[in-house]
Amino acid sequence: MKRFSSLWISLLLFVLPILVGLSLNQLTGSLLAQHLLHKKRSEIEAAMNDRQLALERSMGDQMAHFAFDCGERDMILLRDPKHYSRYIRLQGVKLASGKGCSSLGPDLPLFDADNLPDPGLDTTGLTATEQDFNTEQELVIFSKHQGHLAYWVLSNSWSHTILEKPCLDCFYLELIPLVPGLSRQELFPRGDKRIKEEADSLSLSFTPISSQLQQTLWAGRALQKYAQNKARRDTFWIGGALGLLLLVGYWLHRNYRRSLKGLIYRGLARQEFVPFYQAVVDSRTRAVVGFEALLRWERENAFTPPGAFIAYAEEQGLILPMTEQLLEKIIADLPHLAPQQWVSVNLVAAHLEHPHLRSQLQRHDWPSPTRLTFELTEREPILDIQAAISEITLLQEKGYHFKLDDFGTGYGGFAYLQRLGIRQFKIDKMFIDTIGTDDPKRNLLEAIIAFGLKSSMEMIAEGVETQEQVDYLAHRGVYLIQGYLFARPMPLRDLLPWLQAQTAAPHSAG
Ligand code: C2E
Ligand code: CA
Numbered sequence: 001m002k003r004f005s006s007l008w009i010s011l012l013l014f015v016l017p018i019l020v021g022l023s024l025n026q027l028t029g030s031l032l033a034q035h036l037l038h039k040k041r042s043e044i045e046a047a048m049n050d051r052q053l054a055l056e057r058s059m060g061d062q063m064a065h066f067a068f069d070c071g072e073r074d075m076i077l078l079r080d081p082k083h084y085s086r087y088i089r090l091q092g093v094k095l096a097s098g099k100g101c102s103s104l105g106p107d108l109p110l111f112d113a114d115n116l117p118d119p120g121l122d123t124t125g126l127t128a129t130e131q132d133f134n135t136e137q138e139l140v141i142f143s144k145h146q147g148h149l150a151y152w153v154l155s156n157s158w159s160h161t162i163l164e165k166p167c168l169d170c171f172y173l174e175l176i177p178l179v180p181g182l183s184r185q186e187l188f189p190r191g192d193k194r195i196k197e198e199a200d201s202l203s204l205s206f207t208p209i210s211s212q213l214q215q216t217l218w219a220g221r222a223l224q225k226y227a228q229n230k231a232r233r234d235t236f237w238i239g240g241a242l243g244l245l246l247l248v249g250y251w252l253h254r255n256y257r258r259s260l261k262g263l264i265y266r267g268l269a270r271q272e273f274v275p276f277y278q279a280v281v282d283s284r285t286r287a288v289v290g291f292e293a294l295l296r297w298e299r300e301n302a303f304t305p306p307g308a309f310i311a312y313a314e315e316q317g318l319i320l321p322m323t324e325q326l327l328e329k330i331i332a333d334l335p336h337l338a339p340q341q342w343v344s345v346n347l348v349a350a351h352l353e354h355p356h357l358r359s360q361l362q363r364h365d366w367p368s369p370t371r372l373t374f375e376l377t378e379r380e381p382i383l384d385i386q387a388a389i390s391e392i393t394l395l396q397e398k399g400y401h402f403k404l405d406d407f408g409t410g411y412g413g414f415a416y417l418q419r420l421g422i423r424q425f426k427i428d429k430m431f432i433d434t435i436g437t438d439d440p441k442r443n444l445l446e447a448i449i450a451f452g453l454k455s456s457m458e459m460i461a462e463g464v465e466t467q468e469q470v471d472y473l474a475h476r477g478v479y480l481i482q483g484y485l486f487a488r489p490m491p492l493r494d495l496l497p498w499l500q501a502q503t504a505a506p507h508s509a510g
């Protein structure tokens with residue numbers, strides 16, 4: 001069922017961007033149309049600037065060298081390929097005598113040369129070819145020199161090429177001359193004029209720098225339609241790619257959440273780490289003297305013991321926030337327990353190599369130093385022994401006690417007891433299990449107990465499961481017992497009725 005819903009979520013995530021994109025198609029289409037219109041205007045401006053440069057180069061060069069006699073030099077200059085580009089179609093010279101020549105050879109009656117306005121010295125004028133046979137007029141740039149006239153007929157084809165992209169009949173361009181001699185009514189239309197007449201057409205007016213023409217660019221239904229189709233196509237691509245990204249993100253996130261690290265982070269956020277309490281009993285009186293707080297992960301109505309995650313949590317540095325969460329709950333539970341009973345909390349070296357634990361206790365104004373105790377395992381080495389010593393010393397000065405856990409199984413052993421000033425240790429289950437057997441480790445147990453008694457250490461036997469073990473230990477002076485014989489670890493809600501039953505009939509423990 002869960003798997004099924006993940007598949008539905010994946011499908012939804014994949015199609016969602018496409019659906020959103022399609023529902024916004026009208027809007028994205030018209031935004032794209034606006035964008036294409038502005039882009040076209042930039043293209044036209046760039047081409048016109050380009051044309052202006054090409055013109056200035058040719059005109060400067062030619063005007064300086066024309067002999068104005070339509071002789072060999074003039075013809076070579078008129079026909080030199082370097083003066084032709086996609087902007088200049090034809091050029092020619094009209095002499096003061098009335099004669100003329102052109103790059104095609106003979107003089108051409110393309111425009112009314114007699115009634116041109118005088119552009120003044122060193123400047124150029126603008127006119128247009130006659131409108132013959134209902135064809136497009138072409139712009140003509142001219143320059144005068146001592147009664148002679150040189151002219152350059154500009155080609156229209158580049159503007160058509162530009163206007164035909166990205167779709168045919170999408171743009172219409174009007175050029176309105178801003179110079180004397182040419183009427184403002186002469187519009188020099190380029191493209192399909194019907195676009196201008198369309199009710200909802202878009203337009204943009206601009207005058208390129210160094211141009212004598214105001215330009216108005218129109219775009220109508222054809223561009224809108226093209227833009228909407230393109231936006232729809234892009235929606236499928238971009239939306240599909242986005243959907244794929246969402247999908248990958250979703251599965252990565254899902255896998256991360258299902259990974260142990262992700263689960264632990266979520267468990268921390270949901271306060272899923274809770275203490276179980278296991279009683280420590282004095283075998284002489286059967287009184288419960290204290291408890292060891294053992295971490296449990298409460299999730300989906302089950303309590304996971306630490307073996308499944310604690311090593312990983314230590315490795316990933318997550319043990320610090322985990323213990324912090326545990327300690328908060330223990331501090332809140334303490335008032336429910338008898339004032340003479342202590343609770344000991346398991347620490348790892350990292351707790352003493354960082355000021356994390358100390359800061360937490362300080363935040364609580366050093367709670368119950370005589371009742372809250374700490375167990376430090378010797379299974380893991382302490383790397384920064386100096387930091388551990390100063391941290392433990394500080395906490396001991398505040399009144400807290402430390403026990404060395406799993407004594408005899410690991411690294412520090414006697415050295416830790418001495419250097420860290422610890423006066424209590426726990427005898428590991430590994431040794432307790434040898435009682436009543438001929439396991440050679442039993443000699444070690446004897447030695448450990450002898451050492452504890454000689455140096456007046458307080459000893460707690462761990463993992464005690466039989467009365468025989470209790471008797472053996474009592475016979476050798478070890479009375480503090482933790483083990484399933486008396487009690488298993490349990491949550492506070494079970495511990496309180498259990499304790500009440502103990503008080504009522506203390507000899508029935510276990
Ligand atoms: P430990 O500190 O040596 O804790 C004693 C373990 O022995 C506990 O297992 C306890 O339930 C179990 N035990 C007690 N009496 C008996 C018995 O009679 N028979 C048997 N078979 N087992 C008994 P638990 O709770 O699974 O914890 C395992 C280890 O996880 C602990 O060993 C300790 O090293 C670690 N641990 C537990 N809680 C914490 C914690 O809050 N912080 C850290 N850093 N480690 C923890
Ligand atoms: Ca312990």
Ligand code: CA
Pocket residue numbers: 405406426428462
């Ligand atoms: Ca232990």
